[in-house]
Structure formats: structure tokens, C-alpha cells
Amino acid sequence: MSMVVRKRRRIPWGAYLALAPTLGLLGFFRYYPDVNGLVHSFTNWEPGFASPFVGLANYRAMWHDQIWWQSFEHIGVIFLIAVTAMWAIPLGAAELLVTLSRPRWRFVFRTLLIVPLAFSPVIQVLTWEFIYDPNVGVLNHFLQGVGLGALAKNWLGDPNTALWALIFINFPWVAGLPFLIFSSGLQNIPREVFDAASVDGAGRLKRFFFIDLPMLMRQIRVLFFLAVVFVLQYGFAAFIATQGGPNNSTTVPVLRMVDVAFQADEWGYAAALSSTLMVIMMIVSGLSLLLGRKRGGAAR
Template sequence: MATTAGTPVAAPPAEAPPGGPRRRARISWAAYLALLPLLVVLALFQYYPALNGIVRSFWDWNPGQVSTFVGLDNYAKMMDDAIWWRSFRNLGYIFVFGVVSWVIPLVAAELLITLRSQRAQFVYRTLLIVPMAFPGVVTALVWSFMYHPNNGVINRALTAIGLESWTQNWVGDPSYALWSLLFIGFPFIAGLPFLIFYSTLQNIPREIFEAAALDGVGRIRRFWTIDLPLMARQVRLLFFLAVIGTLQYGFMAYIVTSGGPDNSTMVPVLRMINVAFQGQDWGYAATLSTTLFVFTLVLSAVVVFVRRSDPASTNVRGLR
């Protein structure tokens, strides 16, 4: 504020900088318009099919023909579907086995991070993740050939070392089919868990490891007291992603076993496909699809809730 002859005079208002509120408003509207085509495509190819499936679950749906409204009859039928509920039991085995198998990529990441040579880390890391580039269908077909009861590599190897009594019809026997399916991809290093574990360990400051070594902290103790606590959020994220991914599991089972033998490898996605394309019961298939969608949606909401209630993420948001 300036003064003239002892009388205060207000300073002239500062000019608004270029790119003020009006310009920002124009940019915001432009962004909304740019997003509009994407929202239209999502509504047409994602939201509409999902909502249509929910509506069709209350009908005896016959595409191209007359459909009859049946209310909750399809859902009552689902409650008595033994194969459908057995498929969820199989999913439980798949989920537990998948979580336990994280031990191998975790050990690999721990061993890799101990290498002092950055070049050696790069070479080994590349060799470990190259299998991720292989198409899933190729992996499924290769393992199918390995499991072949007569000419498969596994049975031939067992016979060659004198363990012929151990040979099995690995994917043709209900007692072994599910376990054989679970072991596809062994040793499970080339995947998302390894990348997350390794990147987390790589971002831990070296000074922490050096200080722990100076304090006489051994390798195993360092894992339990330093490495694992720092990976807690990543492990929790992997856990929930595994839950959601397991609910959508079906590709490998479809290629290798088609849900057999005797439904021993049946999973919800395969049951839904079989009801739709083999049984031609489209309304009931929509019911199964809707139920699976609700399960996935609820678990996704749990993921969001847990991440928002995470104290660490709350502190980060408070610093912004």
C-alpha cells in the first residue's frame, strides 16, 4: 500500500497471469471432451455387456428366439449345482498353491539382489524373466506334451532312471489332474511376483543393508526384520491380486484338461462356458457370470478399502 501526503492509497490490482482460471477452464473442458469417446467405447463394449448379462440372468434366454422371464429360478438352480460349487473348491486349491509358490520367486529375488555386479544382476534378471514373453497357449501345449502318458518327457524320464512305477496318466487321472495343472510353469519365477519382489528390494537403500551387516545381522535375520517388513504392502497387493486373478482363472484349464477328468479341474469360468456353449442354457450361464462378477466386484472393493485404510498410504497423501 502506497502513501501520498500521509494518506494511504491502495495499490492497483495485479494483472491476472496468462493462463489464469479462464484458460484452465477451457483446458478442463477440452480434457473432458477428449475423454468422451473413450467413455462411449467403454460403455458400449464393457458396461453394456455386463449390465445386459445381469438382466438376462433373470430370463430363460434364447438368443434370437422368444425368451421367458423366470425371476430367481436360475439362481435357485445355481444353489443346487454341485459342479459349480466344486469348481470353487478347486479355486481354493489353486489360490493356496499360487500363494505358496511365491516362495520361489522371493528366494530368487533375494539371491539376485545380493549380487554386487550390476551387469550380473542384469544378465540373470533377463534370463529369469524371458519366459514371460512366451505365449500362454504355447506353455500350455508344451506342458500337455510333457504330461502325455506314453510319449511325455516326464514319464520317459522316470522310466529312464528306473522309476517306471511312478509313471502316471498325469492329466487323465482325477487324482493327479489338478496337481498337474498347478505345476504348469514350474519353477514359477517368470511372473509378476518376482518382478515386484525384485523391484522392491532394489529400491531399498544400500545403506540399510550395510548398516545391518555392520551390526552383525545375518542374512536370514535381515530378511525377517528388514526385507519382509519393507515388502509388506507389495505382498498385500499381490495377495488381493491373486484373489481376483484366481476368480478369473480358466485359460490354462481349458487348454490342458477342459475341466476334466470327472470335473476334477473344473473352475467357475469353465463351468460358465460349458453351460453356455455346450448346454445352450444362456440364461443360466448369465446367472453364473453375474455371480462371478459380483464376487470379483466385492473383492475389488475390499482391495480399494484396504489400500485407503493403509496408514502408510494415508501418510503419503497427507504430505501432498
């Protein structure tokens, strides 16, 4: 601490010099493009040429863009599943894991459950695309095998099932952040708490509702905001497996943005969509910081 006081007199210019490369890199390749995109969202952006100012025209176009708002409905559905089933199953798995009394078994199952994380997400999607394949896919083979052949269909090609097929990629959704956070959270609850509870006669269910869940509340709050950011940037799986189709039934905001820029060549409009997404993400993150700090401070 005394060092801090002494330091305050003399500004260490070397510090700025040492930070310069990092700040330069991030300033030029992260901050500058974002600001530039925001500025050009008010223009008819033609990269390399003069970009005439058009005021709010791009945002007005966005307001009337049905595909854009439809894409938010889709990520809304994805979000609902992401904060319910995609949490419930990993939480169940984590609870089962801590119920095991043998540490070695715990380790083995935990490792096996997260193996899919070591595969590239793109390869995960390609593998699942193959499972859904109408002709050679395992899913249809399986349905035919158990006498439900009538249910077999082109899962990713049918507007009624395509979005759900995308959501069910990586089912049972255990290999992911929620499971890692739940299982390490549960493991960090001190043994004494459980011992005290079992002396008081609390069974496994009571323990879940009155000890485990309250202890995990802070992690759940973090996961909630991560889920918002996750669905806002959701897109590559749809890009690979459905290209947003059929009939725009799986379009998501990121896909719409990419389409507008690279297919329609409307860069000003794409910049407006991109800036909108960015602002939403920043608001969500800011909110998470604010809430996290307030509640976290009170809890400690």
C-alpha cells in the first residue's frame, strides 16, 4: 500500500508504452469498426465509394422488416428452451453426479459428459445434420425400427420442425457451460451444510430445494445473462444446417444481418442491424453487471 502512495507522485510513462500495443490493436480492430459501423448505419454505405447520409432511413427500414422481427421470435423460442430444458437437464445431471459417493465414478461420469465440448461446434452441427438426414439419418432409421416409420420426415427441411431440429442439436445439452457451472457450484457447497441438514432430517428433495438451489442462485443469474447473449449471437448452426430456411422458418438476427450485407449488398442497412444487435448486447451486459454487483454485494 505504501508503494501506491509513493507511486502517485510520479506517473510511470512506461506503463502507457507497455499498454500501447494492446490498446492500439483493440482500438483499431474492435472499437473503430464498431463506431464506424454505427456512423455508417445512417448512410447508404457503399464501401470504397461515397456513402450519402440518409438519416434514419435504415432504421425505418428495419422497423418494417418482417423477416428481422420474425428472426427475433425464433431466438425468443430458442431462449425459452435455453433457460428451461437446457438448464434442467444439466442441473439434473449435476445433482446425480454429486449424489454419487465414489469420487472416481464422479470423475469418470463428469469427464464422459463433457467430451462433446472437445469437438469443434461446426463438426457437432454437421454430425447432427447427418442424424436428421431424411434418407440415411439415424433418427428416421430409429423411428422405422420401432414401428413409428410414419413419423419419419425431413426434419430440417420441414418448416414445422426445422427450428426444433436446430434446438435439439446436442441434446441432452449436458456438455456446456450450465453443467460445468452447476456441477462445480454443487461441489463447492461445504460438506458440513449437508451433514447439518441430514441431522435435521432433510431428505434429498428438501436438500435440493432448500440448500442446492439457493446456493446456486448467483450462478443462475450469471447464466441467465449469458443465455441472452448466447441467443443474440446464435447463427452458425442455422447458417450451416438450414440457411435460415425453409421459408425463413429458422432465420435468426445474425443470419438476416449477413444476408442483407453479403446477398443484398446493402451495407448501410446491414450496419444498422449490426449496430442494433450490438447495442442490445451492451445493454444486457451492462444490466448483468449492475444487478450482479448490487445483489452480490448484499449477499456477501
